[in-house]
Amino acid sequence: MKEYKISGIEKRYGKKEVLCGADLCAEAGSFVGILGLNGTGKTTLLNILGNVDRNFTGEISVRGKDVAYMRTRMAFPEWRKVKELLDFYGRFYKFDRKKAERMLENTSIRKNARLRALSAGMQRQINFICNFCVDSQVLLLDEPLTNLDLVFRGVIVDSLIERAMEERVIVVATHEIKEFENLFTHVTVLKDGLLGPLTDVEELRGRGMSVEEFYGGSLQ
Secondary structure, eight states, rough: OOEEEEEEEEEEETTTTEEEEEEEEEETEEEEEEEEETTSSSSHHHHTTTTTTTOOOEEEOOGGGGGEEEOSSOOSOTSBBBBHHHHHHHHOOOHHHHHHHHHHTTTTOOTTTGGGGOOOOHHHHHHEEEEETTTTTTEEEEEETOOHHHHHHHHHHHHHHHHHTSEEEEEEEEEEGGGTTTTTTEEEEEEEEEOOOEEEEHHHTTTHHHHHHHHHHHTT
């Protein structure tokens, strides 16, 4: 994959227009931050990019099994066991199960545990681990740090640093910027249904501006 491209993405809920022409083109190896306040449509956009929502207009260059998507909540029956979730990813994706199991060993999650027995934070941990260990062209992360303690927040950031130079595109939708400030290669702001231009973070730094300052200015 040379680039990840979306064009003209529009989405309505009845008469309400949530997305009105989202466009983005990111080269392989990019780490893209989609920034925006809660309720601005970030999850709606990622649901479309992650093939969860197919009722939209527009075009996307990479879909299906070439995309791993960490949603805010797992779409997997809570009565299933953790090991069954690993089995599912192993059947459906090109999945590094050994790596996933090594990452699990550094948590308090046990493979025989049922998902409903896990705290919200633990469910987020297993959700990240499964999607991170998929060999995909695109990795989508929707508010990946929500409900996580400081230790596993660090695990996520360190893991993404480890894979930041790979020939894949990582897209993070978030309103939490500080932890990802040094990982972003490009950022864009979603506001009023419109996705702003993709901005090079190195260019921002050359102007003496942080991502947080850029984001704050974009909301005014």
